[in-house]
Amino acid sequence: xxxxxxxxxxxxxxxxxxxxxxxxxxxxxxxxxxxxxxxxxxxxxxxxxxxxxxxxxxxxxxxxxxxxxxxxxxxxxxxxxxxxxxxxxxxxxxxxxxxxxxxxxxxxxxxxxxxxxxxxxxxxxxxxxxxxxxxxxxxxxxxxxxxxxxxxxxxxxxxxxxxxxxxxxxxxxxxxxxxxxxxxxxxxxxxxxxxxxxxxxxxxxxxxxxxxxxxxxxxxxxxxxxxxxxxxxxxxxxxxxxxxxxxxxxxxxxxxxxxxxxxxxxxxxxxxxxxxxxxxxxxxxxxxxxxxxxxxxxxxxxxxxxxxxxxxxxxxxxxxxxxxxxxxxxxxxxxxxxxxxxxxxxxxxxxxxxxxxxxxxxxxxxxxxxxxxxxxxxxxxxxxxxxxxxxxxxxxxxxxxxxxxxxxxxxxxxxxxxxxxxxxxxxxxxxxxxxxxxxxxxxxxxxxxxxxxxxxxxxxxxxxxxxxxxxxxxxxxxxxxxxxxxxxxxxxxxxxxxxxxxxxxxxxxxxxxxxxxx
Ligand code: KIV
Ligand code: ZN
Numbered sequence: 001x002x003x004x005x006x007x008x009x010x011x012x013x014x015x016x017x018x019x020x021x022x023x024x025x026x027x028x029x030x031x032x033x034x035x036x037x038x039x040x041x042x043x044x045x046x047x048x049x050x051x052x053x054x055x056x057x058x059x060x061x062x063x064x065x066x067x068x069x070x071x072x073x074x075x076x077x078x079x080x081x082x083x084x085x086x087x088x089x090x091x092x093x094x095x096x097x098x099x100x101x102x103x104x105x106x107x108x109x110x111x112x113x114x115x116x117x118x119x120x121x122x123x124x125x126x127x128x129x130x131x132x133x134x135x136x137x138x139x140x141x142x143x144x145x146x147x148x149x150x151x152x153x154x155x156x157x158x159x160x161x162x163x164x165x166x167x168x169x170x171x172x173x174x175x176x177x178x179x180x181x182x183x184x185x186x187x188x189x190x191x192x193x194x195x196x197x198x199x200x201x202x203x204x205x206x207x208x209x210x211x212x213x214x215x216x217x218x219x220x221x222x223x224x225x226x227x228x229x230x231x232x233x234x235x236x237x238x239x240x241x242x243x244x245x246x247x248x249x250x251x252x253x254x255x256x257x258x259x260x261x262x263x264x265x266x267x268x269x270x271x272x273x274x275x276x277x278x279x280x281x282x283x284x285x286x287x288x289x290x291x292x293x294x295x296x297x298x299x300x301x302x303x304x305x306x307x308x309x310x311x312x313x314x315x316x317x318x319x320x321x322x323x324x325x326x327x328x329x330x331x332x333x334x335x336x337x338x339x340x341x342x343x344x345x346x347x348x349x350x351x352x353x354x355x356x357x358x359x360x361x362x363x364x365x366x367x368x369x370x371x372x373x374x375x376x377x378x379x380x381x382x383x384x385x386x387x388x389x390x391x392x393x394x395x396x397x398x399x400x401x402x403x404x405x406x407x408x409x410x411x412x413x414x415x416x417x418x419x420x421x422x423x424x425x426x427x428x429x430x431x432x433x434x435x436x437x438x439x440x441x442x443x444x445x446x447x448x449x450x451x452x453x454x455x456x457x458x459x460x461x462x463x464x465x466x467x468x469x470x471x472x473x474x475x476x477x478x479x480x481x482x483x484x485x486x487x488x489x490x491x492x493x494x495x496x497x498x499x500x501x502x503x504x505x506x507x508x509x510x511x512x513x514x515x516x517x518x
Contacts, residue, residue: 003046004257004266012256012265013232014249015208016042017051018281019065020081021246022236027287027456027477027486031511032065033394034284038237039069041277042076046268047249049077049103049232055095056088061512063095070099077143079103084133093140104137105175107147110154110162123158130162131169138170147210151176152183152191159191160198167201173232174205178221181214181244185224192228208232211247213239218247223255226265237281238289238296250274250295250326258321275327276353283387286475286486286505295326335382337371344382351379353386363389373492374471380462381471384490388504392489395507396517397421397448399500406436415439417499419447421517440499444506450515452478452506457498462490474501480514 019035022028030038035052042050052069053062070078078099082092084106096102108129109118115126130146137144146166148159163174176195178188188209196202209225209232211218222233239248253271256263278296282289291299301323311317335347341364348355348363355363366385371377398420406413414431417440428447432438441454456477461470472494477486487504491497509515 003268003270006266010265011231012226012267013048013206014046014253014267014269015049015051015079015232015234016047016236016249017210017234017246018042018236018238018240018249019069020051020053021234021242022240022281022285023053025240025242025245026479027484028240028285029483029485029508029512030284031394031508032061032068034390035065036068036072037390038277038280038284039073039076039078041273041280042237043073044270045273045277046270047076048268049079051079051081051105051234053095054081055091056082057091063091066092066095067098070096070102073099073101077101077103079105079145081105081107082137084108084129086133086136089133089136089140093137096141101143102141103143103145103173104141105145105147106133106137107149107175108133109149110159111150112155113153114150127158127162127165131165134166134169134171142172144171145173145175145208146171147175147177147208149177150179152178152187153180156191156194160195163195164199164201167199167205172205173208174202175208175210175232175234176225176230177210177234178212178218179210181212181218183211183221184217185220188221189224189228192225192230196229206231208234209247210234212242213244213246216244218245219251219255222247222252223263226256226263237277238287238293240281240285240287248294248296250278254295254321254326257325271325272327279351279353279383279387280390283390283488286477286488288475288488296328301328335367335371335377337368337377339367339371347379347382348386351383351386355386355389359389370471370492378462381490384462384471384473388489392504394511395504396510397503397507399496399503400425402440402496402499404436404440404495413439415443417443417447419444419503421448436495437498440495441502444499444502448506448515448517450480450506450509452480452509452515455479455484456486459494459497472497474498476501476505478502478505478509480509483512483514485509485512 052066055063055066066080080092080095082088092104207230209222209230211221233252235247235249237249239245253269256265291297400420401418403416412431413436416429418427426447428443430439430442458475460473471490471492473490474497475488485508487501489501
């Protein structure tokens with residue numbers, strides 16, 4: 001166990017918005033079941049508040065997931081985001097009605113440009129709406145957070161007036177976001193300090209930071225806000241989120257742990273679960289984690305150069321935290337085709353995964369098939385396999401059979417595909433001059449007609465000692481009506497990986513009701 005405790009005055013509450021701000025970024029859409037899985041892990045990991053979605057009346061998907069997460073969360077507060085519109089606030093309240101501890105989070109923009117151009121409202125109209133929205137939310141829920149969207153580009157006098165009014169109207173948390181990722185740590189520190197000093201009732205609430213990463217300063221800014229008195233950090237696993245993303249949960253948590261000497265704050269996060277959380281979020285969103293990402297990237301604890309390796313052997317001289325403290329693998333067990341499920345469970349534990357018995361049995365079937373085809377199975381292969389298992393657990397479409405051919409002497413490349421959808425077999429055939437991958441995708445569209453647009457097709461080799469031992473990992477993004485989903489599937493055969501990845505993304509579109517079957 002690696003959970004901290006300390007004085008309440010130094011307690012920094014972790015507000016995770018992976019399922020709301022994180023899910024908002026293009027391609028990171030999660031299915032209902034995936035959101036439940038992520039929420040369960042966040043709750044177990046010690047996240048204090050889970051922002052589960054934006055359950056506006058026109059967003060029934062989010063409504064149902066916020067409601068279900070509220071019913072299931074054991075210790076975390078479950079929070080619903082809402083605009084300042086009365087109907088939206090009422091819907092947010094309805095979504096968290098069954099939560100053991102619920103929160104309504106209402107926001108409105110307060111910066112001059114946003115008020116004038118986005119809201120087309122005068123500052124006085126916005127001010128009135130701050131009061132009425134917070135009052136309405138507070139009548140429906142005892143825990144209300146108010147956010148001044150684009151706070152860092154808001155005139156300070158107006159910001160202080162709005163904050164004071166929101167507190168009087170019943171807000172219990174005040175969030176001052178750096179919505180555009182524009183602030184420097186000095187700006188952000190100064191804003192919190194001024195607001196806390198100038199607003200007479202500021203001691204009645206908890207202040208919160210919410211930083212975007214457009215200039216790569218979201219972690220530094222979040223910590224600057226904490227040093228200026230904020231005691232809640234809004235962040236996401238792997239830093240996913242709008243544009244360049246939000247502050248990474250793992251970075252802010254570990255910065256406060258490792259640098260206790262200058263950041264003497266604590267959180268309730270079980271840090272050994274950080275790697276597992278990162279892998280789960282990467283698997284369900286199909287967003288790869290940058291290799292050199294702090295804390296959770298695969299190179300975060302790797303030592304390549306001779307000098308560094310020597311230093312590590314002599315006394316871990318190039319390490320400021322241990323891989324174990326964040327649940328990263330120390331890669332001791334080698335897996336081969338004779339390995340059984342006990343070894344697999346241990347290996348998965350090392351890699352940061354905890355799976356149930358049924359999931360383990362499914363993984364073993366796929367592992368044996370892979371080991372039979374691929375002689376040596378690397379940690380990266382196992383990670384790909386588990387990620388797929390997690391992502392595919394809810395896929396409605398499965399690949400049944402695929403036949404393809406390509407011929408440089410004139411005949412058009414073609415694909416003949418057979419799929420299972422909800423247990424029913426459907427077939428498709430297509431040929432095209434554009435190559436065999438296009439033929440596969442066309443054949444899928446013949447079998448399951450849909451208007452999905454292919455936005456991204458990326459192939460990457462999963463590292464192995466030689467090309468013949470490598471697997472191809474295919475990352476696909478499909479979109480319909482501006483809403484996009486991603487999938488990532490690995491297979492020793494690039495064409496099979498392409499077909500499976502396309503089908504996995506199509507399953508997500510089906511799950512969102514953007515493709516209809518039958
Ligand atoms: O970035 C932002 O301002 C937000 C608010 C809705 C809190 O995400
Ligand atoms: Zn945001």
